[in-house]
Every structure is written in structure tokens, then in C-alpha cells.
Amino acid sequence: MKIRSQAHIWLLFLAASLLLSSCDATDPASVDDELPRIENSIIDLGLPWKTAEPEQVDMLEDRLTTAVAEAGQIDRLRSLLVVRNGRLVTERYFGGADEATLHDVRSVTKSVVGTLTGIAHASGLLPDLDAPITDYIDDEIAEVRAEHSLITVRHLLTMTSGVEWVESGSTGYVDWINSADPVQYFFDKPLAATPGTQFAYNSAAVHVLGLVVGQAVAESLPDYADNALFGPIGIDVADWENMMGTSVNGGAGLDLEARDLARFGQLWLQRGRSGDTQILPETWIDDSLENVYPPQGSFGPLNGISYGFLWWTEAGQVEPAYLAWGYGGQFVYVVPDLNLVVVATTDWRGVIDVNPLEQDVLDVIVRHVVPAARLGSASKKMADDSMAPSPFARRVRPAA
CATH class of the missing domain: 3.40.710.10 (DD-peptidase/beta-lactamase superfamily)
Structure with a gap:
């Protein structure tokens, strides 16, 4: 009886150890399902666009979902594209437009x-x-x-x-x-x-x-x-x-596809480079973004607006931005600090007063898309910080 009792106890201990071990192990299926994070890099703009899920480039999916929903309420909007870290994250078309539509971007x-x-x-x-x-x-x-x-x-x-x-x-x-x-x-x-x-x-x-x-x-x-x-x-x-x-x-007088407008914005975000090729000098980028007049005034959500070499600049947000801005709500909006390019186009023809249309489009970009990147980056940083060992703990001596 004594021998059988000890064996029984040993088997229970082994089973418990295996159970604990299985609880600590990472589920292989969950590893396979986890999407890899995509860091910012200089992409070759001559290649087809690669896509990414919002979480892969530290963007908040719920904020992007809200942006798309708000965009869908703008009757004249025709496209909304979001590129972060060189990946196409959001691509939506409205009013019968698609990726082959040429947009008159004024x-x-x-x-x-x-x-x-x-x-x-x-x-x-x-x-x-x-x-x-x-x-x-x-x-x-x-x-x-x-x-x-x-x-x-x-x-x-x-x-x-x-x-x-x-x-x-x-x-x-x-x-x-x-x-x-x-x-x-x-x-x-x-x-x-x-x-x-x-x-x-x-x-x-x-x-x-x-x-x-x-x-x-x-x-x-x-x-x-x-x-x-x-x-x-x-x-x-x-x-x-x-x-x-x-x-x-x-x-x-130029018409382009929305994806190609994103290529143009990405070239500027990449400081004139496509892959290993410098198409536009970095010095031209810098000179183009020097303000002709002190930042002043506002338009919709934009504040501190000025102008450089045929680009508008905006210094009133958390992260400075610059934008190519066409009549009636055509935008290539670039935020270097967030590695972000946003494209929006509209059907502006026949609109008597385009200011409300332009402001509505800018609201989607500035109040929804940009925060999706800003807050996503902040959440990622907080998560990384929480995983790091406490600096204080490293200074505590082990007990003697």
C-alpha cells in the first residue's frame, strides 16, 4: 500500500507539472496568427504598393474605421488613402470611383x-x-x-x-x-x-x-x-x-490616380528617394518647406498655415505637416514625424462654395487619420515601456 501510494502521488505531481508547463508555453497557433510589425523604411516607389493591417504599423483600427465612416458621409469625396511606414493601410473609393479613376487634382x-x-x-x-x-x-x-x-x-x-x-x-x-x-x-x-x-x-x-x-x-x-x-x-x-x-x-491641369498621388507624397516623405535612387535632392525638400511668410491664419482644422516652394505648410498641429492642396478638396497630406501620407480627392465640379467641402475632407484627415497614427504610436510605446524591466529594480541589491 505504501509503495502504491507513493507512485500515485508521483503521477499526480507529474501531471500537474505538465499542465503548468503547457500553460506557460506559447500557443503555436497564436504565433502564426500574430501579424509582424512593419518598421518604417525607404521603399522603391516603382514597385507595386504593399499593404498592411493598421496594427502592423501602429495605427488604431477603430480611429481609421471612424475616418472611413466620416469620409463616407461626404457626398463629393471620391478617394481616401492612408500610407504609413511605406505600406498602404487604408484604401477606400466612393461615388463609383476605383483605383483606376483619374482624379482632376487642380x-x-x-x-x-x-x-x-x-x-x-x-x-x-x-x-x-x-x-x-x-x-x-x-x-x-x-x-x-x-x-x-x-x-x-x-x-x-x-x-x-x-x-x-x-x-x-x-x-x-x-x-x-x-x-x-x-x-x-x-x-x-x-x-x-x-x-x-x-x-x-x-x-x-x-x-x-x-x-x-x-x-x-x-x-x-x-x-x-x-x-x-x-x-x-x-x-x-x-x-x-x-x-x-x-x-x-x-x-x-493634372489628373492622376489616387495610388499615384500617394507615390508622389511618399517620395517627399522619403526626402526625394525611391529605393536607392535620389530623384529629388534633400536640399530641395528643405528649401521647399521654408515659409515664404510667417505661419498665420487657419482653415478648418488647419492652423499656422504658410507656403514654401508650391507646397502649403502647417505648423499648428502636434506634428508639423505639409500638403499639396487642390481646389475643392484634393489633398496629399504629409506628416514626416509620423511617417504618414494621406491622399483624398473629390468631385469638385458644380460645387458653388468649395470651402465647406475642403473643411470636411480636412476634418477626416486631421481629426481622425492623423490621431490614428499618433495615438497608435503612443500606445505601442506604452506597451514597450511596460514590458521593459524597471530601472529601479536593477539598482536594488539582491538580499544577502
């Missing part, structure tokens, strides 16, 4: 033309930003007033040409685009200020900048865009608005 075109200017400058084809634009605009293109010889390439980049202009008024975009000769229309305007002294938003000025770039590189603007920018970052389809049959609208 003044996002300006940021593209600014980028092309930077590439041409870096290559030495447009060496001096302070050269007068009359070096590139000859009599075959337009008759130029003597005073316009004071306008430089830099002035066109920073909206400080000094030309008399009110973008939304009778001397602005509508009359310009409907004129018989849009280039001559610009040069027929007198100077209202000394070039370089006053900011005045002017689509025609950027159109002229596109002509300057084309003259400098000896290619049409679409061809140069395809060869120097779009091709290297994987953009295969781009549609430009024709003007006079001889040029394209460099101020607001």
Missing part, C-alpha cells in the same frame, strides 16, 4: 511642377533660381513688359511675382483660363508690387513656371514629367489639360 499640379523645377535645377538644366524668367520666355512665347524682367524663377516658385492678380476675382483664374492666350494674359498684367515682396496666389504664374522648365530642359512639360519624375516612381498614367494646343495647364 492645384496639386503646382506641387508637381515645383518638384520638376527641383529636378531640373539639380541636373544643372535650370541652374539659377534667381535668373529672370525672360531668359526662358522669348518673343515667340509672349511679348514681355520690361518690368517683368524683374521676375525670377524663385518668384514664381514662391507666389511672389508681384503681378497684379486676385485668384478668385475677375483678374484671376476664370478669366485667365478662358482667355485667347493664357500666357500673354499673364504678361499683359502690370506689376502691383516689387517682385519678391508680396505673396499673391497665382495659377498663371505657375503655368509660366512650367513653360520655363520646359524651355530649360528642351522637352514638353508632360514628357519631362514622365521621364524625370513619373516613370521613376511608378506612375504610368497622367492626363494633362491642353491649352491652345501647344502646352498644358501647369497651374492646375
Whole structure:
């Protein structure tokens, strides 16, 4: 009896040990189901987009779900894309749009033309930003007033040409685009200020900048865009608005797919790199984000707004951002501190007052998508900190 009793006790002990061991072990199935975390990296933009779940890039899924739900309530919204750590996290289309839809992105075109200017400058084809634009605009293109010889390439980049202009008024975009000769229309305007002294938003000025770039590189603007920018970052389809049959609208005439707008934003987030290739110099990125005027004013959720080389900057959030901003709610919104790019496009045609539409789209981006990244990163950091051994515990001597 005594021997049997000891064996019974030993078997119970063995069973309990095995049970405890199985409780401590990690379930292989749970390991397989756990998604790997994706760190930020410089991606090759010429390759197809890779996707990720929000948790893999430290984004809060519930906040992104709210963002998509809010986006779905905006009648004119057509796309919302979120890229973090180089991965496409959210991609939603509305109103019959899909990934092949070309979006008329209006003044996002300006940021593209600014980028092309930077590439041409870096290559030495447009060496001096302070050269007068009359070096590139000859009599075959337009008759130029003597005073316009004071306008430089830099002035066109920073909206400080000094030309008399009110973008939304009778001397602005509508009359310009409907004129018989849009280039001559610009040069027929007198100077209202000394070039370089006053900011005045002017689509025609950027159109002229596109002509300057084309003259400098000896290619049409679409061809140069395809060869120097779009091709290297994987953009295969781009549609430009024709003007006079001889040029394209460099101020607001580009149509792109939403995924390709994300490629463009990611190029800037990656400081001009695609994989191992430096397409745009880092110095151009830095120069482009220097403010022409002190950050001021607000629009919807944006605060501390200013302007650089054809990009808007915004300093009023927790993390500074910059954005390509097109009429009616076309946005490529970049937040470097969060490794985040957000794209939104709308169907703006026929909307009489676009300000509420633009504010609604910005609300989705700034109040929902950005916090999904910010709070997700904070949650990840708190989780990592909780797993780390206490620094205090390491300083306590073991008992003698």
C-alpha cells in the first residue's frame, strides 16, 4: 500500500507539472496568427504598393474605421488613402470611383511642377533660381513688359511675382483660363508690387513656371514629367489639360490616380528617394518647406498655415505637416514625424462654395487619420515601456 501510494502521488505531481508547463508555453497557433510589425523604411516607389493591417504599423483600427465612416458621409469625396511606414493601410473609393479613376487634382499640379523645377535645377538644366524668367520666355512665347524682367524663377516658385492678380476675382483664374492666350494674359498684367515682396496666389504664374522648365530642359512639360519624375516612381498614367494646343495647364491641369498621388507624397516623405535612387535632392525638400511668410491664419482644422516652394505648410498641429492642396478638396497630406501620407480627392465640379467641402475632407484627415497614427504610436510605446524591466529594480541589491 505504501509503495502504491507513493507512485500515485508521483503521477499526480507529474501531471500537474505538465499542465503548468503547457500553460506557460506559447500557443503555436497564436504565433502564426500574430501579424509582424512593419518598421518604417525607404521603399522603391516603382514597385507595386504593399499593404498592411493598421496594427502592423501602429495605427488604431477603430480611429481609421471612424475616418472611413466620416469620409463616407461626404457626398463629393471620391478617394481616401492612408500610407504609413511605406505600406498602404487604408484604401477606400466612393461615388463609383476605383483605383483606376483619374482624379482632376487642380492645384496639386503646382506641387508637381515645383518638384520638376527641383529636378531640373539639380541636373544643372535650370541652374539659377534667381535668373529672370525672360531668359526662358522669348518673343515667340509672349511679348514681355520690361518690368517683368524683374521676375525670377524663385518668384514664381514662391507666389511672389508681384503681378497684379486676385485668384478668385475677375483678374484671376476664370478669366485667365478662358482667355485667347493664357500666357500673354499673364504678361499683359502690370506689376502691383516689387517682385519678391508680396505673396499673391497665382495659377498663371505657375503655368509660366512650367513653360520655363520646359524651355530649360528642351522637352514638353508632360514628357519631362514622365521621364524625370513619373516613370521613376511608378506612375504610368497622367492626363494633362491642353491649352491652345501647344502646352498644358501647369497651374492646375493634372489628373492622376489616387495610388499615384500617394507615390508622389511618399517620395517627399522619403526626402526625394525611391529605393536607392535620389530623384529629388534633400536640399530641395528643405528649401521647399521654408515659409515664404510667417505661419498665420487657419482653415478648418488647419492652423499656422504658410507656403514654401508650391507646397502649403502647417505648423499648428502636434506634428508639423505639409500638403499639396487642390481646389475643392484634393489633398496629399504629409506628416514626416509620423511617417504618414494621406491622399483624398473629390468631385469638385458644380460645387458653388468649395470651402465647406475642403473643411470636411480636412476634418477626416486631421481629426481622425492623423490621431490614428499618433495615438497608435503612443500606445505601442506604452506597451514597450511596460514590458521593459524597471530601472529601479536593477539598482536594488539582491538580499544577502
